[in-house]
Amino acid sequence: MVDDIPEALRDRPLERPSGTPTTSTATTGMPILFLIFALTASVALGGLGWYLWQNQGQGPRLAESTSTSPEEMTPATDGTSAENPNLLGHFPYEEAPPEDLRPIVSDNTIQLRAAAAEAYLEMEAAARADGVWLMPLSGFRSVEDQEYLFFEIKAQRGQVPSQRAAVSAPPGYSEHHTGYAIDIGDADVPATNLSPDFENTAAFKWLRENAAYFSFELSFPRDNPQNIMYEPWHWRFVGDRHSLETFYKARELFEDGELEEFD
Known part of the structure:
Protein backbone atom coordinates (compact mmCIF):
# COMPACT_ATOMS: atom_id res chain seq x y z
CA MET A 1 0.00 0.00 0.00
CA LEU A 14 7.97 8.14 -10.54
CA GLU A 15 9.07 9.08 -14.10
CA ARG A 16 12.40 10.47 -15.21
CA PRO A 17 12.08 14.10 -16.53
CA SER A 18 12.90 14.70 -20.17
CA GLY A 19 16.50 15.60 -20.84
CA THR A 20 17.79 13.65 -17.86
CA PRO A 21 20.86 11.67 -18.79
CA THR A 22 20.24 7.98 -19.27
CA THR A 23 21.92 5.75 -16.64
CA SER A 24 22.61 2.07 -16.54
CA THR A 25 19.92 -0.44 -15.60
CA GLN A 54 2.35 -10.26 23.33
CA ASN A 55 4.64 -12.74 25.07
CA GLN A 56 6.19 -10.40 27.63
CA GLY A 57 6.71 -12.24 30.98
CA GLN A 58 5.51 -15.61 29.67
CA GLY A 59 8.85 -17.32 30.21
CA PRO A 60 9.08 -16.86 34.00
CA ARG A 61 5.43 -17.78 34.55
CA LEU A 62 5.86 -21.00 32.62
CA ALA A 63 8.94 -21.94 34.64
CA GLU A 64 7.08 -21.25 37.87
CA SER A 65 4.09 -23.37 36.94
CA THR A 66 6.14 -26.34 35.82
CA SER A 67 8.24 -26.36 39.00
CA THR A 68 5.21 -26.92 41.27
CA SER A 69 3.94 -30.47 41.63
CA PRO A 70 0.22 -31.26 42.03
CA GLU A 71 0.89 -32.26 45.64
CA GLU A 72 2.46 -28.88 46.39
CA MET A 73 -0.47 -27.07 44.82
CA THR A 74 -3.04 -28.94 46.94
CA PRO A 75 -3.55 -27.29 50.37
CA ALA A 76 -3.60 -29.44 53.49
CA THR A 77 -7.09 -29.99 54.84
CA ASP A 78 -6.61 -32.07 57.99
CA GLY A 79 -4.55 -29.58 59.98
CA THR A 80 -1.69 -32.02 60.44
CA SER A 81 1.68 -32.48 58.77
CA ALA A 82 5.04 -34.11 59.34
CA GLU A 83 6.19 -30.84 60.93
CA ASN A 84 3.07 -30.42 63.04
CA PRO A 85 1.85 -33.88 64.10
CA ASN A 86 -0.76 -32.79 66.64
CA LEU A 87 -4.19 -34.30 67.19
CA LEU A 88 -6.97 -32.09 68.55
CA GLY A 89 -4.28 -29.79 69.92
CA HIS A 90 -2.22 -32.55 71.57
CA PHE A 91 1.27 -33.77 70.64
CA PRO A 92 2.27 -37.44 70.53
CA TYR A 93 4.41 -38.85 73.34
CA GLU A 94 6.01 -42.25 73.77
CA GLU A 95 5.41 -44.41 76.83
CA ALA A 96 8.18 -44.50 79.39
CA PRO A 97 9.86 -47.93 79.55
CA PRO A 98 8.68 -49.91 82.63
CA GLU A 99 12.22 -50.49 83.81
CA ASP A 100 12.75 -46.72 84.22
CA LEU A 101 9.70 -46.14 86.43
CA ARG A 102 9.94 -45.67 90.19
CA PRO A 103 7.11 -45.43 92.76
CA ILE A 104 6.48 -42.20 94.65
CA VAL A 105 3.77 -43.59 96.99
CA SER A 106 3.96 -46.51 99.38
CA ASP A 107 1.51 -48.74 97.48
CA ASN A 108 3.40 -48.26 94.17
CA THR A 109 0.25 -47.08 92.37
CA ILE A 110 1.81 -43.78 91.22
CA GLN A 111 5.11 -43.90 89.38
CA LEU A 112 7.44 -41.52 87.56
CA ARG A 113 10.69 -41.94 85.66
CA ALA A 114 13.62 -42.37 88.00
CA ALA A 115 14.98 -38.82 87.68
CA ALA A 116 11.53 -37.25 88.04
CA ALA A 117 10.61 -39.52 90.97
CA GLU A 118 13.74 -38.58 92.90
CA ALA A 119 13.20 -34.87 92.28
CA TYR A 120 9.52 -35.05 93.25
CA LEU A 121 10.22 -36.82 96.56
CA GLU A 122 12.81 -34.18 97.41
CA MET A 123 10.30 -31.47 96.56
CA GLU A 124 7.59 -33.10 98.65
CA ALA A 125 9.92 -33.34 101.64
CA ALA A 126 10.92 -29.67 101.28
CA ALA A 127 7.27 -28.61 101.13
CA ARG A 128 6.45 -30.66 104.21
CA ALA A 129 9.30 -28.98 106.08
CA ASP A 130 7.52 -25.70 105.29
CA GLY A 131 4.23 -27.04 106.62
CA VAL A 132 2.72 -27.79 103.16
CA TRP A 133 1.46 -31.28 102.27
CA LEU A 134 1.71 -32.09 98.59
CA MET A 135 -0.41 -35.01 97.45
CA PRO A 136 0.48 -36.87 94.23
CA LEU A 137 -2.72 -37.72 92.34
CA SER A 138 -1.50 -39.19 89.05
CA GLY A 139 1.86 -39.92 87.46
CA PHE A 140 2.78 -42.25 84.61
CA ARG A 141 -0.22 -43.29 82.56
CA SER A 142 -0.17 -45.93 79.84
CA VAL A 143 -1.78 -45.56 76.43
CA GLU A 144 -4.27 -48.23 77.49
CA ASP A 145 -5.25 -46.20 80.56
CA GLN A 146 -5.67 -43.14 78.37
CA GLU A 147 -7.93 -45.12 76.02
CA TYR A 148 -10.43 -45.49 78.83
CA LEU A 149 -10.10 -41.91 80.06
CA PHE A 150 -10.69 -40.54 76.59
CA PHE A 151 -13.14 -42.84 74.81
CA GLU A 152 -15.13 -44.38 77.65
CA ILE A 153 -15.65 -41.16 79.56
CA LYS A 154 -16.42 -39.35 76.29
CA ALA A 155 -19.19 -41.86 75.58
CA GLN A 156 -20.54 -41.72 79.14
CA ARG A 157 -20.79 -37.93 78.99
CA GLY A 158 -22.04 -37.75 75.39
CA GLN A 159 -19.08 -35.64 74.29
CA VAL A 160 -17.71 -35.22 70.79
CA PRO A 161 -13.91 -35.69 70.41
CA SER A 162 -13.14 -31.97 70.46
CA GLN A 163 -15.09 -31.56 73.70
CA ARG A 164 -13.33 -34.49 75.35
CA ALA A 165 -9.94 -33.23 74.15
CA ALA A 166 -10.58 -30.05 76.12
CA VAL A 167 -10.23 -32.03 79.37
CA SER A 168 -8.27 -35.16 78.44
CA ALA A 169 -5.68 -35.94 75.78
CA PRO A 170 -6.34 -38.68 73.21
CA PRO A 171 -4.44 -41.92 73.84
CA GLY A 172 -0.84 -41.59 72.70
CA TYR A 173 -0.95 -37.81 73.17
CA SER A 174 -0.75 -37.34 76.94
CA GLU A 175 2.21 -35.91 78.84
CA HIS A 176 1.55 -38.61 81.44
CA HIS A 177 2.84 -41.24 78.97
CA THR A 178 6.33 -39.83 79.36
CA GLY A 179 6.66 -40.58 83.06
CA TYR A 180 7.69 -36.96 83.63
CA ALA A 181 4.26 -35.44 84.32
CA ILE A 182 2.42 -35.45 87.64
CA ASP A 183 -0.89 -34.14 88.96
CA ILE A 184 -0.52 -32.67 92.44
CA GLY A 185 -3.13 -31.83 95.07
CA ASP A 186 -3.16 -30.31 98.55
CA ALA A 187 -3.62 -32.99 101.23
CA ASP A 188 -5.25 -30.41 103.48
CA VAL A 189 -7.84 -29.35 100.86
CA PRO A 190 -8.73 -32.48 98.84
CA ALA A 191 -11.89 -30.83 97.51
CA THR A 192 -9.68 -28.77 95.18
CA ASN A 193 -8.05 -31.81 93.56
CA LEU A 194 -7.95 -31.55 89.76
CA SER A 195 -9.84 -28.27 89.93
CA PRO A 196 -8.88 -24.71 88.98
CA ASP A 197 -9.60 -23.91 92.64
CA PHE A 198 -6.31 -25.63 93.45
CA GLU A 199 -4.65 -22.32 92.67
CA ASN A 200 -6.07 -20.96 95.94
CA THR A 201 -4.32 -23.56 98.11
CA ALA A 202 -1.12 -23.36 100.11
CA ALA A 203 0.24 -26.22 98.01
CA PHE A 204 -0.11 -24.30 94.75
CA LYS A 205 1.38 -21.16 96.24
CA TRP A 206 4.37 -23.16 97.47
CA LEU A 207 4.80 -24.87 94.09
CA ARG A 208 4.65 -21.59 92.23
CA GLU A 209 7.46 -20.23 94.40
CA ASN A 210 9.62 -23.35 94.73
CA ALA A 211 8.94 -25.97 92.03
CA ALA A 212 11.62 -24.61 89.69
CA TYR A 213 14.28 -25.40 92.30
CA PHE A 214 13.42 -29.06 91.75
CA SER A 215 13.11 -28.76 87.94
CA PHE A 216 9.31 -28.88 87.80
CA GLU A 217 7.23 -26.43 85.79
CA LEU A 218 3.53 -25.84 85.22
CA SER A 219 2.56 -27.47 81.93
CA PHE A 220 -0.50 -25.39 81.11
CA PRO A 221 -0.59 -21.96 82.78
CA ARG A 222 -3.42 -19.54 82.30
CA ASP A 223 -3.64 -18.03 78.79
CA ASN A 224 -0.98 -20.37 77.42
CA PRO A 225 -0.20 -19.99 73.68
CA GLN A 226 -1.62 -23.45 72.92
CA ASN A 227 -5.08 -22.33 74.14
CA ILE A 228 -5.13 -25.25 76.55
CA MET A 229 -7.38 -25.07 79.59
CA TYR A 230 -5.65 -23.78 82.70
CA GLU A 231 -4.50 -26.71 84.89
CA PRO A 232 -2.77 -25.50 88.06
CA TRP A 233 -2.41 -29.10 89.29
CA HIS A 234 -0.48 -30.46 86.28
CA TRP A 235 3.33 -30.19 86.53
CA ARG A 236 6.15 -31.71 84.52
CA PHE A 237 9.79 -32.50 85.19
CA VAL A 238 12.35 -30.87 82.89
CA GLY A 239 15.50 -31.55 84.86
CA ASP A 240 17.58 -33.60 82.40
CA ARG A 241 18.30 -33.65 78.70
CA HIS A 242 15.72 -36.26 77.76
CA SER A 243 12.84 -34.62 79.62
CA LEU A 244 13.74 -31.20 78.23
CA GLU A 245 13.87 -32.48 74.65
CA THR A 246 10.64 -34.43 75.12
CA PHE A 247 8.60 -31.33 75.89
CA TYR A 248 10.44 -28.47 74.25
CA LYS A 249 10.87 -30.07 70.85
CA ALA A 250 7.09 -30.47 70.78
CA ARG A 251 6.73 -26.81 71.76
CA GLU A 252 9.09 -25.73 68.97
CA LEU A 253 6.98 -27.61 66.44
CA PHE A 254 3.96 -25.67 67.60
CA GLU A 255 5.70 -22.31 67.54
CA ASP A 256 7.24 -22.93 64.10
CA GLY A 257 4.09 -23.73 62.37
CA GLU A 258 1.69 -25.16 63.95
CA LEU A 259 -0.07 -27.26 69.88
CA GLU A 260 0.82 -28.57 72.74
CA GLU A 261 -1.38 -30.97 74.51
CA PHE A 262 -3.57 -30.64 77.46
CA ASP A 263 -4.74 -33.40 79.75
Whole structure:
Protein backbone atom coordinates (compact mmCIF):
# COMPACT_ATOMS: atom_id res chain seq x y z
CA MET A 1 0.00 0.00 0.00
CA VAL A 2 1.11 3.54 -0.74
CA ASP A 3 0.48 4.66 2.84
CA ASP A 4 3.15 2.20 3.99
CA ILE A 5 5.81 4.12 2.04
CA PRO A 6 7.74 6.77 4.02
CA GLU A 7 6.70 10.36 3.25
CA ALA A 8 10.04 11.29 1.65
CA LEU A 9 9.84 8.42 -0.83
CA ARG A 10 6.21 9.08 -1.76
CA ASP A 11 7.15 12.58 -3.01
CA ARG A 12 9.88 11.18 -5.26
CA PRO A 13 9.00 11.47 -9.06
CA LEU A 14 7.97 8.14 -10.54
CA GLU A 15 9.07 9.08 -14.10
CA ARG A 16 12.40 10.47 -15.21
CA PRO A 17 12.08 14.10 -16.53
CA SER A 18 12.90 14.70 -20.17
CA GLY A 19 16.50 15.60 -20.84
CA THR A 20 17.79 13.65 -17.86
CA PRO A 21 20.86 11.67 -18.79
CA THR A 22 20.24 7.98 -19.27
CA THR A 23 21.92 5.75 -16.64
CA SER A 24 22.61 2.07 -16.54
CA THR A 25 19.92 -0.44 -15.60
CA ALA A 26 21.75 -1.28 -12.33
CA THR A 27 21.80 2.41 -11.35
CA THR A 28 18.12 3.08 -12.07
CA GLY A 29 17.09 -0.12 -10.25
CA MET A 30 18.80 0.75 -6.98
CA PRO A 31 16.02 3.01 -5.58
CA ILE A 32 13.42 0.30 -6.27
CA LEU A 33 15.55 -2.44 -4.65
CA PHE A 34 16.21 -0.21 -1.67
CA LEU A 35 12.50 0.48 -1.34
CA ILE A 36 11.65 -3.25 -1.39
CA PHE A 37 14.37 -3.99 1.19
CA ALA A 38 13.15 -1.19 3.47
CA LEU A 39 9.56 -2.39 3.27
CA THR A 40 10.56 -6.00 4.04
CA ALA A 41 12.70 -4.97 7.00
CA SER A 42 9.98 -2.71 8.36
CA VAL A 43 7.37 -5.49 8.23
CA ALA A 44 9.76 -8.00 9.84
CA LEU A 45 10.74 -5.67 12.67
CA GLY A 46 7.12 -4.76 13.30
CA GLY A 47 6.13 -8.43 13.52
CA LEU A 48 8.98 -9.19 15.90
CA GLY A 49 8.02 -6.26 18.14
CA TRP A 50 4.37 -7.41 18.24
CA TYR A 51 5.40 -10.97 19.16
CA LEU A 52 7.68 -9.80 21.97
CA TRP A 53 4.98 -7.51 23.35
CA GLN A 54 2.35 -10.26 23.33
CA ASN A 55 4.64 -12.74 25.07
CA GLN A 56 6.19 -10.40 27.63
CA GLY A 57 6.71 -12.24 30.98
CA GLN A 58 5.51 -15.61 29.67
CA GLY A 59 8.85 -17.32 30.21
CA PRO A 60 9.08 -16.86 34.00
CA ARG A 61 5.43 -17.78 34.55
CA LEU A 62 5.86 -21.00 32.62
CA ALA A 63 8.94 -21.94 34.64
CA GLU A 64 7.08 -21.25 37.87
CA SER A 65 4.09 -23.37 36.94
CA THR A 66 6.14 -26.34 35.82
CA SER A 67 8.24 -26.36 39.00
CA THR A 68 5.21 -26.92 41.27
CA SER A 69 3.94 -30.47 41.63
CA PRO A 70 0.22 -31.26 42.03
CA GLU A 71 0.89 -32.26 45.64
CA GLU A 72 2.46 -28.88 46.39
CA MET A 73 -0.47 -27.07 44.82
CA THR A 74 -3.04 -28.94 46.94
CA PRO A 75 -3.55 -27.29 50.37
CA ALA A 76 -3.60 -29.44 53.49
CA THR A 77 -7.09 -29.99 54.84
CA ASP A 78 -6.61 -32.07 57.99
CA GLY A 79 -4.55 -29.58 59.98
CA THR A 80 -1.69 -32.02 60.44
CA SER A 81 1.68 -32.48 58.77
CA ALA A 82 5.04 -34.11 59.34
CA GLU A 83 6.19 -30.84 60.93
CA ASN A 84 3.07 -30.42 63.04
CA PRO A 85 1.85 -33.88 64.10
CA ASN A 86 -0.76 -32.79 66.64
CA LEU A 87 -4.19 -34.30 67.19
CA LEU A 88 -6.97 -32.09 68.55
CA GLY A 89 -4.28 -29.79 69.92
CA HIS A 90 -2.22 -32.55 71.57
CA PHE A 91 1.27 -33.77 70.64
CA PRO A 92 2.27 -37.44 70.53
CA TYR A 93 4.41 -38.85 73.34
CA GLU A 94 6.01 -42.25 73.77
CA GLU A 95 5.41 -44.41 76.83
CA ALA A 96 8.18 -44.50 79.39
CA PRO A 97 9.86 -47.93 79.55
CA PRO A 98 8.68 -49.91 82.63
CA GLU A 99 12.22 -50.49 83.81
CA ASP A 100 12.75 -46.72 84.22
CA LEU A 101 9.70 -46.14 86.43
CA ARG A 102 9.94 -45.67 90.19
CA PRO A 103 7.11 -45.43 92.76
CA ILE A 104 6.48 -42.20 94.65
CA VAL A 105 3.77 -43.59 96.99
CA SER A 106 3.96 -46.51 99.38
CA ASP A 107 1.51 -48.74 97.48
CA ASN A 108 3.40 -48.26 94.17
CA THR A 109 0.25 -47.08 92.37
CA ILE A 110 1.81 -43.78 91.22
CA GLN A 111 5.11 -43.90 89.38
CA LEU A 112 7.44 -41.52 87.56
CA ARG A 113 10.69 -41.94 85.66
CA ALA A 114 13.62 -42.37 88.00
CA ALA A 115 14.98 -38.82 87.68
CA ALA A 116 11.53 -37.25 88.04
CA ALA A 117 10.61 -39.52 90.97
CA GLU A 118 13.74 -38.58 92.90
CA ALA A 119 13.20 -34.87 92.28
CA TYR A 120 9.52 -35.05 93.25
CA LEU A 121 10.22 -36.82 96.56
CA GLU A 122 12.81 -34.18 97.41
CA MET A 123 10.30 -31.47 96.56
CA GLU A 124 7.59 -33.10 98.65
CA ALA A 125 9.92 -33.34 101.64
CA ALA A 126 10.92 -29.67 101.28
CA ALA A 127 7.27 -28.61 101.13
CA ARG A 128 6.45 -30.66 104.21
CA ALA A 129 9.30 -28.98 106.08
CA ASP A 130 7.52 -25.70 105.29
CA GLY A 131 4.23 -27.04 106.62
CA VAL A 132 2.72 -27.79 103.16
CA TRP A 133 1.46 -31.28 102.27
CA LEU A 134 1.71 -32.09 98.59
CA MET A 135 -0.41 -35.01 97.45
CA PRO A 136 0.48 -36.87 94.23
CA LEU A 137 -2.72 -37.72 92.34
CA SER A 138 -1.50 -39.19 89.05
CA GLY A 139 1.86 -39.92 87.46
CA PHE A 140 2.78 -42.25 84.61
CA ARG A 141 -0.22 -43.29 82.56
CA SER A 142 -0.17 -45.93 79.84
CA VAL A 143 -1.78 -45.56 76.43
CA GLU A 144 -4.27 -48.23 77.49
CA ASP A 145 -5.25 -46.20 80.56
CA GLN A 146 -5.67 -43.14 78.37
CA GLU A 147 -7.93 -45.12 76.02
CA TYR A 148 -10.43 -45.49 78.83
CA LEU A 149 -10.10 -41.91 80.06
CA PHE A 150 -10.69 -40.54 76.59
CA PHE A 151 -13.14 -42.84 74.81
CA GLU A 152 -15.13 -44.38 77.65
CA ILE A 153 -15.65 -41.16 79.56
CA LYS A 154 -16.42 -39.35 76.29
CA ALA A 155 -19.19 -41.86 75.58
CA GLN A 156 -20.54 -41.72 79.14
CA ARG A 157 -20.79 -37.93 78.99
CA GLY A 158 -22.04 -37.75 75.39
CA GLN A 159 -19.08 -35.64 74.29
CA VAL A 160 -17.71 -35.22 70.79
CA PRO A 161 -13.91 -35.69 70.41
CA SER A 162 -13.14 -31.97 70.46
CA GLN A 163 -15.09 -31.56 73.70
CA ARG A 164 -13.33 -34.49 75.35
CA ALA A 165 -9.94 -33.23 74.15
CA ALA A 166 -10.58 -30.05 76.12
CA VAL A 167 -10.23 -32.03 79.37
CA SER A 168 -8.27 -35.16 78.44
CA ALA A 169 -5.68 -35.94 75.78
CA PRO A 170 -6.34 -38.68 73.21
CA PRO A 171 -4.44 -41.92 73.84
CA GLY A 172 -0.84 -41.59 72.70
CA TYR A 173 -0.95 -37.81 73.17
CA SER A 174 -0.75 -37.34 76.94
CA GLU A 175 2.21 -35.91 78.84
CA HIS A 176 1.55 -38.61 81.44
CA HIS A 177 2.84 -41.24 78.97
CA THR A 178 6.33 -39.83 79.36
CA GLY A 179 6.66 -40.58 83.06
CA TYR A 180 7.69 -36.96 83.63
CA ALA A 181 4.26 -35.44 84.32
CA ILE A 182 2.42 -35.45 87.64
CA ASP A 183 -0.89 -34.14 88.96
CA ILE A 184 -0.52 -32.67 92.44
CA GLY A 185 -3.13 -31.83 95.07
CA ASP A 186 -3.16 -30.31 98.55
CA ALA A 187 -3.62 -32.99 101.23
CA ASP A 188 -5.25 -30.41 103.48
CA VAL A 189 -7.84 -29.35 100.86
CA PRO A 190 -8.73 -32.48 98.84
CA ALA A 191 -11.89 -30.83 97.51
CA THR A 192 -9.68 -28.77 95.18
CA ASN A 193 -8.05 -31.81 93.56
CA LEU A 194 -7.95 -31.55 89.76
CA SER A 195 -9.84 -28.27 89.93
CA PRO A 196 -8.88 -24.71 88.98
CA ASP A 197 -9.60 -23.91 92.64
CA PHE A 198 -6.31 -25.63 93.45
CA GLU A 199 -4.65 -22.32 92.67
CA ASN A 200 -6.07 -20.96 95.94
CA THR A 201 -4.32 -23.56 98.11
CA ALA A 202 -1.12 -23.36 100.11
CA ALA A 203 0.24 -26.22 98.01
CA PHE A 204 -0.11 -24.30 94.75
CA LYS A 205 1.38 -21.16 96.24
CA TRP A 206 4.37 -23.16 97.47
CA LEU A 207 4.80 -24.87 94.09
CA ARG A 208 4.65 -21.59 92.23
CA GLU A 209 7.46 -20.23 94.40
CA ASN A 210 9.62 -23.35 94.73
CA ALA A 211 8.94 -25.97 92.03
CA ALA A 212 11.62 -24.61 89.69
CA TYR A 213 14.28 -25.40 92.30
CA PHE A 214 13.42 -29.06 91.75
CA SER A 215 13.11 -28.76 87.94
CA PHE A 216 9.31 -28.88 87.80
CA GLU A 217 7.23 -26.43 85.79
CA LEU A 218 3.53 -25.84 85.22
CA SER A 219 2.56 -27.47 81.93
CA PHE A 220 -0.50 -25.39 81.11
CA PRO A 221 -0.59 -21.96 82.78
CA ARG A 222 -3.42 -19.54 82.30
CA ASP A 223 -3.64 -18.03 78.79
CA ASN A 224 -0.98 -20.37 77.42
CA PRO A 225 -0.20 -19.99 73.68
CA GLN A 226 -1.62 -23.45 72.92
CA ASN A 227 -5.08 -22.33 74.14
CA ILE A 228 -5.13 -25.25 76.55
CA MET A 229 -7.38 -25.07 79.59
CA TYR A 230 -5.65 -23.78 82.70
CA GLU A 231 -4.50 -26.71 84.89
CA PRO A 232 -2.77 -25.50 88.06
CA TRP A 233 -2.41 -29.10 89.29
CA HIS A 234 -0.48 -30.46 86.28
CA TRP A 235 3.33 -30.19 86.53
CA ARG A 236 6.15 -31.71 84.52
CA PHE A 237 9.79 -32.50 85.19
CA VAL A 238 12.35 -30.87 82.89
CA GLY A 239 15.50 -31.55 84.86
CA ASP A 240 17.58 -33.60 82.40
CA ARG A 241 18.30 -33.65 78.70
CA HIS A 242 15.72 -36.26 77.76
CA SER A 243 12.84 -34.62 79.62
CA LEU A 244 13.74 -31.20 78.23
CA GLU A 245 13.87 -32.48 74.65
CA THR A 246 10.64 -34.43 75.12
CA PHE A 247 8.60 -31.33 75.89
CA TYR A 248 10.44 -28.47 74.25
CA LYS A 249 10.87 -30.07 70.85
CA ALA A 250 7.09 -30.47 70.78
CA ARG A 251 6.73 -26.81 71.76
CA GLU A 252 9.09 -25.73 68.97
CA LEU A 253 6.98 -27.61 66.44
CA PHE A 254 3.96 -25.67 67.60
CA GLU A 255 5.70 -22.31 67.54
CA ASP A 256 7.24 -22.93 64.10
CA GLY A 257 4.09 -23.73 62.37
CA GLU A 258 1.69 -25.16 63.95
CA LEU A 259 -0.07 -27.26 69.88
CA GLU A 260 0.82 -28.57 72.74
CA GLU A 261 -1.38 -30.97 74.51
CA PHE A 262 -3.57 -30.64 77.46
CA ASP A 263 -4.74 -33.40 79.75
